[in-house]
Amino acid sequence: MTRQSKFLETLSGDVQAIPPIWFMRQAGRYLPEYREVRAKAGSFLDLCFNPELASEVTLQPIRRFDLDAAILFADILLIPHAMGQKLWFEEGEGPRLAPVISPQNIDQFRSQDVLEKLAPVFETMKMTRAELSDDKALIGFAGAPWTVATYMLAGGSMRDPAALREWYYREPAFITDLIELLSDITIEYLNAQIEAGADAVQLFDTWAGGLPWPVLDAVSVRPLDKIARGVKKAHPEIPVILFPKSVGEKAGEYATLAACDGLSIDYGMDPSWARAHLSGHTVVQGGLDPLVVIEGGERMEQAAETLLKLFHDVPYVFNLGHGFTPATPPEHVATLVKYIRKERK
Numbered sequence: 001m002t003r004q005s006k007f008l009e010t011l012s013g014d015v016q017a018i019p020p021i022w023f024m025r026q027a028g029r030y031l032p033e034y035r036e037v038r039a040k041a042g043s044f045l046d047l048c049f050n051p052e053l054a055s056e057v058t059l060q061p062i063r064r065f066d067l068d069a070a071i072l073f074a075d076i077l078l079i080p081h082a083m084g085q086k087l088w089f090e091e092g093e094g095p096r097l098a099p100v101i102s103p104q105n106i107d108q109f110r111s112q113d114v115l116e117k118l119a120p121v122f123e124t125m126k127m128t129r130a131e132l133s134d135d136k137a138l139i140g141f142a143g144a145p146w147t148v149a150t151y152m153l154a155g156g157s158m159r160d161p162a163a164l165r166e167w168y169y170r171e172p173a174f175i176t177d178l179i180e181l182l183s184d185i186t187i188e189y190l191n192a193q194i195e196a197g198a199d200a201v202q203l204f205d206t207w208a209g210g211l212p213w214p215v216l217d218a219v220s221v222r223p224l225d226k227i228a229r230g231v232k233k234a235h236p237e238i239p240v241i242l243f244p245k246s247v248g249e250k251a252g253e254y255a256t257l258a259a260c261d262g263l264s265i266d267y268g269m270d271p272s273w274a275r276a277h278l279s280g281h282t283v284v285q286g287g288l289d290p291l292v293v294i295e296g297g298e299r300m301e302q303a304a305e306t307l308l309k310l311f312h313d314v315p316y317v318f319n320l321g322h323g324f325t326p327a328t329p330p331e332h333v334a335t336l337v338k339y340i341r342k343e344r345k
């Protein structure tokens, strides 16, 4: 590691009196300066593919809160978009993808030059790394194959998680094929992000929760292991963080993977369980319920204190248990950062 970064030092095992801080969805609609750039860019996709503006919004939360790491401004759905599914966002409805992927049309999504279409993302990474000071880390990311597949299969946010389990039981060969295709593309995509300047990468498996074990192992644990190993093979020094949301005690299956350097815990997980069962295997990150930041005040500080106390003697990265929502007052975020950084023994 050439960079003197609190975040990277923690991921390599250092215990810090004050942990490094970054937040999921730290760039986004809760920030007025984001909304301003977003309006200038046109659509969300136009913003993701405009390196100058995407780099600007990546840096906004670093400037405002002096966080220890920036996360590239992009989206997990850029991969399906680059594979040939049209992506758009409908007000109040979230993302839409068309045509939906099926056993009949999967071949048309194989042949696309995905990395070439995502070239602006790598340009954003380069521009951002050049702007960031040496003590700040830059995080690259991708969606986990299962989570990305749920959007590709549903044509948007899935309304009924049972429908996707049914897909898996009905068409296991197709789902396995799709997960495999996404895993291979994701390895290349993350390696290209690293070559453009990412200091660490995170994989978001937002929809891993609620899957019965053999299915979770097949669609989430194994693919994330494969991707993490694919990244490590090309870039052994780059830390890989996994965020398998709402998997409960199955988080242990991820934490013990040799290629897992960090495990981000969701707000539903008992942090003392995480301290007892995960911290010995990997660096734990996160856990704070983003909704307590909307509330702010003492409840927010107490929730932060619980995490800081539990993890004070192990390497720990301060973060949320999921992303900020647009209702989050930025002043509460500033108070939270100040609270975490107040003098601690």
Ligand code: CP3
Binding pocket: 023, 024, 025, 026, 027, 028, 029, 038, 044, 071, 072, 073, 074, 075, 076, 077, 089, 094, 095, 141, 143, 157, 204, 206, 323
């Ligand atoms: O600051 C950051 O965290 C970096 C950028 C980032 C975004 N999305 C920007 C974004 C990251 C890391 C993501 C990940 C992402 N995207 C996930 C995994 C993590 C999670 O939140 O569960 C998922 C499932 C998506 C898919 C996605 N993108 C959805 C469901 C939506 C719509 C929901 C919403 O809030 O509108 C998006 C849009 C999106 N991605 C926005 C942002 C800032 C809001 C778009 C806008 O400006 O209108």
